[in-house]
Amino acid sequence: MSIPIITNLMNYLDQSVTAYHAVINAENVLSAKGFQKLAEKEAWDLKPNCKYYMIRGESALAAWQMGDGTTAGVRLIGAHTDSPGLHLKPNAQYSKNDYIQLGVEVYGGPLLASWMDRDLSLAGRVILKDAGQLKIVPFRIDEVLLRVPQLAIHLNREVNDKGLILNKQKHLPPIFTLENLTGDPVDQDLVKILIAQTLQVKKIAIAGWQLECYDTQKANLSGLKQEFLVSGRIDNLTMCHAALNALTSEDYVSPQTSMIALFDNEEIGSSTQNGAASSFIRDIIQRVADTADSKHALQRSLANSVCISADGAHAVHPNYTEYHDPQHAVKLNRGPVIKVNANHRYATSAITSAMFEQLCEDVNIPVQHYIHKTDLPCGSTIGPITASGLGIPVVDVGNAMLSMHSIRETAGVDDHEMMIKVMQQFFTKEDVFSV
Ligand code: ZN
Numbered sequence: 001m002s003i004p005i006i007t008n009l010m011n012y013l014d015q016s017v018t019a020y021h022a023v024i025n026a027e028n029v030l031s032a033k034g035f036q037k038l039a040e041k042e043a044w045d046l047k048p049n050c051k052y053y054m055i056r057g058e059s060a061l062a063a064w065q066m067g068d069g070t071t072a073g074v075r076l077i078g079a080h081t082d083s084p085g086l087h088l089k090p091n092a093q094y095s096k097n098d099y100i101q102l103g104v105e106v107y108g109g110p111l112l113a114s115w116m117d118r119d120l121s122l123a124g125r126v127i128l129k130d131a132g133q134l135k136i137v138p139f140r141i142d143e144v145l146l147r148v149p150q151l152a153i154h155l156n157r158e159v160n161d162k163g164l165i166l167n168k169q170k171h172l173p174p175i176f177t178l179e180n181l182t183g184d185p186v187d188q189d190l191v192k193i194l195i196a197q198t199l200q201v202k203k204i205a206i207a208g209w210q211l212e213c214y215d216t217q218k219a220n221l222s223g224l225k226q227e228f229l230v231s232g233r234i235d236n237l238t239m240c241h242a243a244l245n246a247l248t249s250e251d252y253v254s255p256q257t258s259m260i261a262l263f264d265n266e267e268i269g270s271s272t273q274n275g276a277a278s279s280f281i282r283d284i285i286q287r288v289a290d291t292a293d294s295k296h297a298l299q300r301s302l303a304n305s306v307c308i309s310a311d312g313a314h315a316v317h318p319n320y321t322e323y324h325d326p327q328h329a330v331k332l333n334r335g336p337v338i339k340v341n342a343n344h345r346y347a348t349s350a351i352t353s354a355m356f357e358q359l360c361e362d363v364n365i366p367v368q369h370y371i372h373k374t375d376l377p378c379g380s381t382i383g384p385i386t387a388s389g390l391g392i393p394v395v396d397v398g399n400a401m402l403s404m405h406s407i408r409e410t411a412g413v414d415d416h417e418m419m420i421k422v423m424q425q426f427f428t429k430e431d432v433f434s435v
Helices: 005-015 019-032 190-199 234-249 280-290 297-303 350-362 383-390 413-428
Strands: 036-038 051-056 060-065 074-080 085-096 099-107 120-130 133-140 175-178 206-215 220-222 228-231 257-263 306-310 337-339 368-370 394-398 400-402 409-412
Touching (some): 005 220, 005 413, 019 051, 019 060, 019 120, 019 133, 019 257, 060 234, 060 280, 074 280, 120 190, 228 234, 234 257, 234 409, 234 413, 257 280, 280 297, 306 383, 350 413
Antiparallel strands (some): 051 060, 400 409
16 A cells, blocks of 8 residues: 555655755665666766766755756756754853753754754764774764753743744753763763764764754644644755655656756755755756767757746745735645745746646646745745756745744645646656647
8 A cells, every 4th residue: 555645755754854864765765766876976877768866965966867868958846955953063062050051053044932842852964984984874863862941931021022032152052961960070072972872883983973953753744634734844855755756756758857956055045065056956967968969968958958946935824914915825735836036036937937837737736826025035945046057947836834944834735745746747748838
């Protein structure tokens, strides 16, 4: 019996507690579906209609099914693997009033108050010294380990009227443990000891780590009809999962190449080794285009390419309707959302919007339109970066969600399957600009 897609998504969310884990879990799906792993350092021998994937920097992944070896271009779906949160500082451990705490940095733009009083733990990657080499291994502690307790209302009487103000340096370090009752000093490298114990290696074998806090609460369904999905990292692992499912669910034997790109570091502007502003996807498209053996193959391929940038969209919040444009109030479980911004914070143009709307119509799925309220600064996505970096048309879309960047976000259950269907149609359709 096949697992319902929403259960599959919830498993993916639970297992993908960091961008590294999101990539490992995507890799597992791809290799099970016969996609062949390629190393960037090697020469590639790409064959028409064959399936491949490549990982850069452990936290970004691209996968594709080759076209027929002409300059028919790429149908690209882009999403991102990272989520805002609290990352451990290198010398994290310190003592204060008998507590041992861990210093953290804020990554991206989380809703900080949502990180208070949660059952947190640690995950990320560890660098080991292994037979004269540095080796990277994923790391995760399943048990609840950390907590950032709020100040009691009796000590902060105005908090409900004035809101919770958090100083990032002072108020965010989670509590890790207590000093020894005996008065004996605690080890100064408790994090290293914990890593060594968890990975069952000697302390001396640990060369470094990149760890972040994550919420141990698993994804769940809520609502009278179980119509809501609640979880961490809905932005943007739901779109990574949708793209992955669309690519692996069918055999796309077509002139053009069907490709997904799951970038890291969208939340901090994408200018990293494997963010959307890097050479990552262009380098892959270059190698795919090289198989065409035609003059100006890359430029001709790009001229035939088009991209769907998939990321969260702000659903209208019933308690805060004044923050939404009344003509563009998008709703949960009412279908994919096309996001438009005159200043190109979203990359959608009239033509790519019409293209996406037609894809929805092709598969009988409703579509919604989002505009950020004009007197509020609009967020952005990998869409404009991809459009300018590759010089290809892009449509920015996503599924409606509430509490974006909260440690626990809310989305609509039905929207997920609808988005996958449209993505499948994007890969299947002969000419996406035909009606
Ligand atoms: Zn996002």
